[in-house]
Amino acid sequence: MYKKELNSDDLLKIIFHYTAKIASERQLNAVLVHMADMGRELILSDRCTVWLIDEESKQLYTTVAHGVDEIRVPYGTGFVGSSIVSGEPIIIEDAYSDPRHHSENDRKTGYRTKSIITVPFRNNDGNIIGAYQAVNKLTEIDHFTPRDLELLSLAASYAGKSLESVMLHQEIFDTQREIISKMGEVGEIRSRETANHVKRVAEYSYVLAIALGLSPAEAELLRTASPMHDIGKVAIPDAILNKPGKLTPEEFETIKSHTDIGYRLLLGSKRELLRAAAIVAGQHHEKWDGSGYPDGRQGEDIHIFGRITAVADVFDALSAERVYKKPWPMDRIESFFREERGRHFDPRLVDAFFAHLPQLLAIRERLADEGERTE
Ligand code: C2E
Ligand code: SIN
Ligand code: SIN
């Protein structure tokens, strides 16, 4: 039943296998799971977790691995906490003989924690950014040794660089997403559109993108960028944007400029996310048959992000009340999309729209504006 300690060949194989995997990974979660797997295999423990420090909430958190869900604990508590605070590793033969052990977790899950090892790890600047923690040694001696400590420290130093760059990447992406969402809200407030409009457009766009066969990464990119589609409306005078009735032709010409304004606002950036947002802002009113604006692009000359956002945006505009119109009933919306298949909209997208209508309606319901929920 017991596992045998590994020889140096086995160890090298494991380290090589996982560091290669980790180096090519961009998702933080995936890096943490690979690190946990590497740690577990290297020191023959039953479970292994990688803990990171969330500076903002002053918590330590882990990701999902080895049958354990994400856990958050206040900074400084438990074995991980004291190891991270002191910067020293901890090896415990029997957790139950130590007051730092949280036995409620065992009680809840029925798992029996016995031996524990915790090793803090540092970033390139030498600051502690997290810790490895492994539970229950599976070899005959049944507790962790100084050799395990060396191996986990080694694993941490190999994975540390990749971990740090993935965390930075994640931080930048999160920051961009936050800024974009805030900017999208600015356009929304100005035109007094329903509060959840940009959120619904984002979610519809994501569903339609996946339905069309875009990769999850592209669909995610569009989900993040599409809330910006009307950012150019910040430059449109209130009297026009919020006019209760029908627009004059000149007023409509002014409104149409929101596409070019948004496009030019976002264009200069090299950031993938802002470039996607620029495309969406510039092309969400183009029509499949070439009769849209600002450029009268046709068919696949309209970027797929623009074609998708057009369906999402119009579906939401028709569903909602605007200063100039009442919400349309669903049967009228459906016949509209059928009529406009191959005219306003990409036919494949109209098909995807109908194929995924239940999902779209669930989003509309979940993100309904105050007082607009239908059930
Ligand atoms: P919006 O209100 O968000 O509408 C987005 C798009 O949904 C419209 O783009 C149009 O393609 C579609 N749509 C919305 N309501 C209707 C409708 O009652 N019938 C039909 N057939 N389609 C509809 P569009 O037409 O390029 O308009 C762009 C923006 O210009 C609108 O965004 C809105 O902010 C403004 N706008 C358009 N028409 C009027 C109007 O009569 N009065 C006012 N105050 N604003 C208008
Ligand atoms: C911890 O290190 O705080 C969790 C491990 C435990 O106490 O069982
Ligand atoms: C909106 O999306 O609510 C405004 C209509 C447009 O796309 O210009």
Ligand code: FE
């Ligand atoms: Fe628009």
Ligand code: FE
């Ligand atoms: Fe819109």
